[in-house]
Amino acid sequence: MRKTLLLLALGLQPLCAEQLLTYDNRPLGKADEPLIMSTYLPDPGLDAAVFAHHHNSGPAPKYNPTKGEDVPGEEKPIAAVAAAYAVSFGPALAYTFDSTECRPLYAWQGGFLDMTSYWGDQQRGSRVSFDYIPRLVGNMFYKTSGKHPVSIGGKNVDELGGPSYVGYKLEKGVPRFQFKAGGHLVSIMIKPSTKEQSYEAEVTCDPPAPLAWKEDGVSAEGNGKLSFTYSGKTLASYQGYKVKIDLRKANAQAGEQLFNNYGCIACHSLDGSKGHGPSVGGLADSMVELEGEGVKPVKADREYLLESIKTPNAKIVKGYPPNYMPPFGIPDVEYDSLVMFIQSLAKPE
Amino acid sequence: MKTEKHTDQPSITRMSTRLVVASLALFTCLASAADFDDCYKIEDIKLPDGVPPEVGGIDFAPDGSFFVVLRRGDVLKASPSNDAKGFDWHLFATGFHNGCGIDAVSPTKIRITQMADMIEVEDTDKDGKADSYTRFASGWGLSGNYHETNTLTKDGKGGYFLSIGTASHAGPTFEHVLGEYSAFGRRGRNYSSVKWKGWILHADAQGNVTPVASGFRMANGIYTDPDGNLWSGDNQGDWKAITPLYFVEKGHFYGHPSSLNWDPAWAGKDPMLTFRNDMDAYNKARTKAVVELPNKEINRSAGEPMELPRNGSFGPFAGQLLIPDNNGERISRVMLEKVNGHFQGAVTQFIQNHGLRSGNHRLRFSPDGKQLYVGQTVRGWGTPAEGLQRITWKGGVPFDIESFKITKKGFKLTFTKDLPDKLTDKKSWDFSSFTVQPKWTYGSDNENERKHEVTDFKVTGKRSVEVELQDFVAGKIYRLDLPKDLKSADDKSPLQNRLAFYTANELPK
Numbered sequence: 001m002r003k004t005l006l007l008l009a010l011g012l013q014p015l016c017a018e019q020l021l022t023y024d025n026r027p028l029g030k031a032d033e034p035l036i037m038s039t040y041l042p043d044p045g046l047d048a049a050v051f052a053h054h055h056n057s058g059p060a061p062k063y064n065p066t067k068g069e070d071v072p073g074e075e076k077p078i079a080a081v082a083a084a085y086a087v088s089f090g091p092a093l094a095y096t097f098d099s100t101e102c103r104p105l106y107a108w109q110g111g112f113l114d115m116t117s118y119w120g121d122q123q124r125g126s127r128v129s130f131d132y133i134p135r136l137v138g139n140m141f142y143k144t145s146g147k148h149p150v151s152i153g154g155k156n157v158d159e160l161g162g163p164s165y166v167g168y169k170l171e172k173g174v175p176r177f178q179f180k181a182g183g184h185l186v187s188i189m190i191k192p193s194t195k196e197q198s199y200e201a202e203v204t205c206d207p208p209a210p211l212a213w214k215e216d217g218v219s220a221e222g223n224g225k226l227s228f229t230y231s232g233k234t235l236a237s238y239q240g241y242k243v244k245i246d247l248r249k250a251n252a253q254a255g256e257q258l259f260n261n262y263g264c265i266a267c268h269s270l271d272g273s274k275g276h277g278p279s280v281g282g283l284a285d286s287m288v289e290l291e292g293e294g295v296k297p298v299k300a301d302r303e304y305l306l307e308s309i310k311t312p313n314a315k316i317v318k319g320y321p322p323n324y325m326p327p328f329g330i331p332d333v334e335y336d337s338l339v340m341f342i343q344s345l346a347k348p349e
Numbered sequence: 350m351k352t353e354k355h356t357d358q359p360s361i362t363r364m365s366t367r368l369v370v371a372s373l374a375l376f377t378c379l380a381s382a383a384d385f386d387d388c389y390k391i392e393d394i395k396l397p398d399g400v401p402p403e404v405g406g407i408d409f410a411p412d413g414s415f416f417v418v419l420r421r422g423d424v425l426k427a428s429p430s431n432d433a434k435g436f437d438w439h440l441f442a443t444g445f446h447n448g449c450g451i452d453a454v455s456p457t458k459i460r461i462t463q464m465a466d467m468i469e470v471e472d473t474d475k476d477g478k479a480d481s482y483t484r485f486a487s488g489w490g491l492s493g494n495y496h497e498t499n500t501l502t503k504d505g506k507g508g509y510f511l512s513i514g515t516a517s518h519a520g521p522t523f524e525h526v527l528g529e530y531s532a533f534g535r536r537g538r539n540y541s542s543v544k545w546k547g548w549i550l551h552a553d554a555q556g557n558v559t560p561v562a563s564g565f566r567m568a569n570g571i572y573t574d575p576d577g578n579l580w581s582g583d584n585q586g587d588w589k590a591i592t593p594l595y596f597v598e599k600g601h602f603y604g605h606p607s608s609l610n611w612d613p614a615w616a617g618k619d620p621m622l623t624f625r626n627d628m629d630a631y632n633k634a635r636t637k638a639v640v641e642l643p644n645k646e647i648n649r650s651a652g653e654p655m656e657l658p659r660n661g662s663f664g665p666f667a668g669q670l671l672i673p674d675n676n677g678e679r680i681s682r683v684m685l686e687k688v689n690g691h692f693q694g695a696v697t698q699f700i701q702n703h704g705l706r707s708g709n710h711r712l713r714f715s716p717d718g719k720q721l722y723v724g725q726t727v728r729g730w731g732t733p734a735e736g737l738q739r740i741t742w743k744g745g746v747p748f749d750i751e752s753f754k755i756t757k758k759g760f761k762l763t764f765t766k767d768l769p770d771k772l773t774d775k776k777s778w779d780f781s782s783f784t785v786q787p788k789w790t791y792g793s794d795n796e797n798e799r800k801h802e803v804t805d806f807k808v809t810g811k812r813s814v815e816v817e818l819q820d821f822v823a824g825k826i827y828r829l830d831l832p833k834d835l836k837s838a839d840d841k842s843p844l845q846n847r848l849a850f851y852t853a854n855e856l857p858k
Contacts, residue, residue, distance in 0.1 A: 022399040038446035054525035068789030083465035167483030274791035
């Protein structure tokens with residue numbers, strides 16, 4: 001829950017009697033005070049037509065930073081939404097409005113977002129390396145498809161040159177999104193409905209003209225203004241972010257997942273290339289030179305690897321600064337798994 | 350501002366009795382020794398309970414109200430209080446994706462750069478909370494990578510310079526991206542697969558965006574000084590040897606090739622491979638740093654530069670540039686000069702440790718110029734170091750290098766206080782040099798390291814010396830190591846920093 005900060009101690013000035021984003025990774029708005037967030041968002045299988053004004057990326061050749069060259073293999077892009085607003089009215093309604101396509105993308109009930117993978121955990125920090133898109137929480141009942149739902153004067157927004165995002169205004173806290181199309185200023189306001197799995201929408205255009213909203217399951221018309229209630233049924237259920245790592249006993253595979261989840265990979269490469277920290281590729285059982293005059297090299301055995309993760313400043317590898325890596329304070333089975341993963345890495349070519 | 354007027358400052362009252370007595374007995378006509386704590390106070394500014402102090406940006410509005418944009422999306426506002434724990438924070442706005450640049454236009458209007466665009470936020474009904482969020486500027490892409498944060502500095506004409514961060518190989522791109530996509534630009538360690546990543550852009554007062562300069566890896570902090578000069582840091586990595594400070598000029602390329610995928614002159618060509626295969630062409634094409642900040646010794650990752658007030662409201666070193674270290678408990682101090690018409694200069698530390706947190710990346714002086722606010726965040730990098738601190742000048746003057754200038758054959762240095770005997774001895778002066786070469790791999794080792802004997806030495810004043818060095822040539826970074834345990838001759842103040850580096854791009858003609 002998004003916490004309301006109350007007066008905690010007598011004699012102190014009240015801080016804020018407001019909704020603030022806190023370390024709670026499951027923020028939630030209120031019916032009378034919706035929460036608006038701008039963040040990367042999941043793509044729950046939207047059809048390609050919805051992304052009409054985005055550009056397509058593609059698989060990129062794998063690049064080896066040590067060699068400075070492409071190497072065999074490819075990096076695949078992931079499905080997600082780059083620049084949409086997510087709005088939460090509490091459990092009653094959540095929806096997203098895309099600022100490029102200028103349309104709502106999907107709506108759900110019973111929760112909002114789980115930001116753990118993106119914001120990280122308060123104690124452990126760190127976003128999840130390649131899997132940081134926030135997760136949905138709740139039951140999705142609306143998902144848009146096809147071309148833009150709005151037509152003005154009988155012409156679809158795309159026939160009018162496409163939408164151009166303007167912004168949003170808050171009306172008693174509720175956002176009214178605005179965009180321009182064909183010389184009109186169009187606004188869309190979405191609110192919770194008293195019906196289940198529903199939302200209410202109000203759409204206007206200025207200067208006024210015949211206005212229509214058409215997509216799967218909805219058809220509404222008006223002159224300069226229209227409104228409708230969308231009712232759907234559960235399309236999918238989401239439970240937020242769950243770490244699925246088998247840690248019944250230490251294992252290298254879990255170690256690899258932890259290595260990515262804790263963001264180790266951001267500083268420690270797997271291929272021997274230099275980064276903010278030493279590479280772990282080929283590290284196991286090699287001789288490591290250390291900082292400090294007259295300090296002898298040490299063998300990177302299990303004991304050394306474990307110490308380097310648990311107390312990163314005990315020994316500093318030559319050429320690297322001290323006090324850079326945080327001690328993570330994780331369970332022993334996780335330390336052991338990380339060590340096993342590092343030991344499993346072959347020496348780079 | 351070069352005079353020391355600290356006889357009537359409160360710092361004196363904090364002096365240890367023993368020292369005061371000693372100085373009274375021995376140097377009754379002189380000021381007392383000033384250690385760090387007599388010069389500066391560092392305080393933690395408390396945000397509301399439970400709020401992660403991941404500071405994306407800070408700014409003062411013209412009326413003195415203070416705004417903080419936090420990376421999760423909230424913008425808090427307060428009237429600064431003498432009590433660092435007693436700020437009257439309230440929520441002004443929310444809903445920004447990694448807002449890392451902020452301009453407080455007025456107490457009710459701010460502009461913020463977030464990942465996809467720049468938003469103007471206004472409290473139109475004056476109830477204390479923003480109700481209007483409109484796009485002010487856009488035109489750069491967004492690939493979905495976590496690393497593509499942006500920041501701003503005012504251009505002095507109602508517009509802004511914007512620094513657009515690159516993506517990192519430690520994260521993905523999305524299938525559907527904002528703006529055109531470049532497959533060439535997608536490759537490399539830090540990359541520019543969508544428009545203007547690795548560029549500094551200009552947005553005019555109406556929000557119209559045009560490109561200014563390319564070749565940045567992650568210029569997390571740009572700054573326009575009172576003369577209108579544009580400064581930018583960057584950080585070590587691919588195509589960045591060590592931490593640079595750049596003087597940014599229109600049309601220049603600052604060394605990271607991925608950004609060139611968006612330069613029409615490179616259409617259809619692969620800048621990364623071209624330069625990898627021809628380092629001579631690369632070195633000719635790039636504009637070098639005016640000052641290099643060695644990573645380990647000085648600054649691991651440059652935040653937003655900021656000039657010390659020229660009127661001396663913050664004490665000594667007026668007009669010099671501060672560079673916060675985003676990955677160290679330090680703020681570096683740059684001493685610039687113009688040589689043959691070009692900026693270059695020296696760097697040492699301003700503050701190292703003394704309770705300063707790591708994560709330093711945003712700096713603002715309070716409107717009276719007497720306090721320096723420091724915004725900190727590293728989320729996802731290194732030891733968690735998030736927060737907001739404030740540094741107050743207490744009136745003391747630290748014993749330190751005040752200026753470090755180049756001559757045809759060496760350097761002339763001036764200190765803030767009288768030279769101890771040891772520094773009037775040529776043998777105490779230890780100079781060495783090295784070079785660095787940015788390339789496709791991460792960072793650069795020091796190359797061509799060597800010592801330089803002092804061939805001629807002159808004490809030119811109570812606080813200044815001139816040295817001539819053996820084999821003194823341009824194109825090197827000169828390192829000065831000062832001896833341990835030095836105290837100024839006049840008031841026995843301990844020397845604060847023993848290490849300084851001068852980037853000698855040119856020798857005076």
